[in-house]
Amino acid sequence: MKLNRSILLVLALVLSVAMVTTGTLAYLTDTEQKVNVFTIGNVDIELDEPEWVENSQLMPGIPVPKDPQITNVGDNNAWSWMTVTIPSALYPHLTLDYSDEWIVDDEVETTTVDGVDMTVVTLYYPELLAPEDVTPPAFESVTLNSYIDADEDGNLLDADGNPIGWTLTDAHEITVDAFAIQDKPFTDVEDAYDAYNKSGAYAPTVDAGSENFDEAVADGNNVNLTEDVTTDSTTIDDDDVVTIDLQDNTLSTVLTNNGELTVTDGTLNSDVYGLENFGDATLSDLTVNAGSPGHYAVISQTGSTTTLDDVDLTSGGGGVAAANGAKVEFNSGSVNVDSTSTSGRYLFYAEGAGSEITINGGDFSFSPTKNQKRAYICAMDGTTVYVTGGTFGPASTRSGYTGGIKTDGTGKVIITGGTFGFDPSTWVAEGYVATKNGSTWTVTAQ
Numbered sequence: 001m002k003l004n005r006s007i008l009l010v011l012a013l014v015l016s017v018a019m020v021t022t023g024t025l026a027y028l029t030d031t032e033q034k035v036n037v038f039t040i041g042n043v044d045i046e047l048d049e050p051e052w053v054e055n056s057q058l059m060p061g062i063p064v065p066k067d068p069q070i071t072n073v074g075d076n077n078a079w080s081w082m083t084v085t086i087p088s089a090l091y092p093h094l095t096l097d098y099s100d101e102w103i104v105d106d107e108v109e110t111t112t113v114d115g116v117d118m119t120v121v122t123l124y125y126p127e128l129l130a131p132e133d134v135t136p137p138a139f140e141s142v143t144l145n146s147y148i149d150a151d152e153d154g155n156l157l158d159a160d161g162n163p164i165g166w167t168l169t170d171a172h173e174i175t176v177d178a179f180a181i182q183d184k185p186f187t188d189v190e191d192a193y194d195a196y197n198k199s200g201a202y203a204p205t206v207d208a209g210s211e212n213f214d215e216a217v218a219d220g221n222n223v224n225l226t227e228d229v230t231t232d233s234t235t236i237d238d239d240d241v242v243t244i245d246l247q248d249n250t251l252s253t254v255l256t257n258n259g260e261l262t263v264t265d266g267t268l269n270s271d272v273y274g275l276e277n278f279g280d281a282t283l284s285d286l287t288v289n290a291g292s293p294g295h296y297a298v299i300s301q302t303g304s305t306t307t308l309d310d311v312d313l314t315s316g317g318g319g320v321a322a323a324n325g326a327k328v329e330f331n332s333g334s335v336n337v338d339s340t341s342t343s344g345r346y347l348f349y350a351e352g353a354g355s356e357i358t359i360n361g362g363d364f365s366f367s368p369t370k371n372q373k374r375a376y377i378c379a380m381d382g383t384t385v386y387v388t389g390g391t392f393g394p395a396s397t398r399s400g401y402t403g404g405i406k407t408d409g410t411g412k413v414i415i416t417g418g419t420f421g422f423d424p425s426t427w428v429a430e431g432y433v434a435t436k437n438g439s440t441w442t443v444t445a446q
Contacts, residue, residue, distance in 0.1 A: 234256070
C-alpha cells in the first residue's frame with residue numbers, strides 16, 4: 001500500500017521529534033508541537049496527546065508518555081487511522097506499546113524524506129468513529145531500547161556494539177499523522193484507507209535534480225525540481241498520484257501518465273510528445289515546447305482526461321489531440337503550430353468515437369511561412385469540439401483548409417464564443433451569431 005492517495009479526509013500532524021547530543025547517549029526531544037489540518041469534504045478530526053509533556057527527553061530504557069488519540073469533531077461518522085513515521089535506522093531500536101484496540105498493519109512502508117530513509121507504520125481504528133467520539137490512544141509511550149549506547153565518535157551502537165547507522169549529531173523528525181474518511185460507501189477502515197490512498201494527498205514531496213529525479217517519480221513521490229533536468233522518458237504508474245512542480249526550471253523528457261499527474265510552473269521540452277496521457281493529467285503555468293512533424297505535443301488517449309491551464313504551447317507537429325474517447329479541456333494560454341510536416345497538422349485534433357475537446361480561451365496561431373496544410377480544429381467521425389472562447393488567427397490559404405476548421409463524418413464543432421480570423425458561421429451553435437468587424441468574426445449570443 002503506497003501512502004500517496006486522498007479523498008474526503010482530514011490530515012492532522014503532531015509530534016516533531018529531533019535528535020540532539022547529550023554526553024555519550026542520545027535522546028529525542030519534542031521542541032514544539034505542530035498541528036496541520038487539511039480538510040476535504042464534510043469530515044473533521046483532531047489529533048491530541050493528553051499525556052505528552054513538551055521537551056520530554058527520550059533516554060535509552062526509559063518510557064516517555066506519548067498517547068496520540070483522534071477525536072471526531074465533524075458531523076459525520078468516519079473511519080480513522082494513524083501512521084507513525086520513524087527514521088529507518090532507529091526503527092528497530094524503538095518500542096511503541098501499541099494498544100490492543102488498534103490494528104497494526106504488519107506491512108510497513110518505506111519512504112525518503114530530505115534524503116533520510118523512513119519507515120512508516122499504519123495503525124487502523126477498527127470501529128466507526130461517531131461525531132464527538134474519541135479513540136483510545138494508539139499507543140501510550142515510546143521507548144528507546146535500553147541496550148542503545150554510543151561510541152566516542154558519536155555513533156549509536158546496538159546490543160552487539162555495532163553502529164546502527166545513526167549518530168548523535170543526526171537530526172530528523174519522527175511524525176504521527178492522523179487520517180479520517182467519511183464512512184460511505186466504505187464498509188471498513190481498510191477500504192477507506194485504500195480509497196484515501198488512490199487520491200494522493202499524502203504523497204511525500206521530494207526535492208529532485210538530475211541525479212534523483214527518475215527515482216523520485218518512480219517511487220510515486222511529489223517532486224519539486226531544483227534544477228533543469230533532462231531524461232529520456234518519465235512514466236507515472238497506474239496507481240500513482242504525482243505533482244511535478246518545476247519551480248521555474250526546465251524538464252526535458254517524454255512524459256507518459258497512467259495515473260494522476262499535475263505538472264506546473266516551468267518549461268516542458270520534448271522532441272516527440274510532451275505528454276501522452278492515459279489517466280488524469282493537468283498542465284498549468286507551463287511553457288511547452290514539444291511535438292515533432294509526426295507527433296502531437298499533448299495527446300490524451302483512451303478515456304483519459306487532460307486539462308491545460310495557462311499553458312503556452314509551441315509544437316513542431318500537431319498541437320493538442322484527444323483520441324479514443326479521451327477528453328481535453330484547454331482553458332487559457334496559447335497554441336502555436338510551427339511544423340514542417342507535409343501532412344495535415346491541427347492545433348486541436350479529436351479522433352475516435354466519444355472524444356471531446358473543450359476550448360474555453362487562449363490565443364491560437366500557426367506559422368504563415370511553412371506548409372499550409374493546417375486547420376485550427378479537426379473533429380473526426382464521432383467526436384465533438386466545443387469552443388466557448390479564445391482568439392483564432394487567419395485560416396490557411398491552402399485549398400481544403402481555407403475554412404479554418406475541418407470535420408469528418410459525424411464529427412461536430414460547436415462554437416458559442418471566441419474571435420476568429422475566418423468566418424466560423426458553419427459551426428456556430430443555435431442561438432449564437434458570428435459578427436464580422438474588419439477582418440475578424442466574433443461569436444456572441446443572439
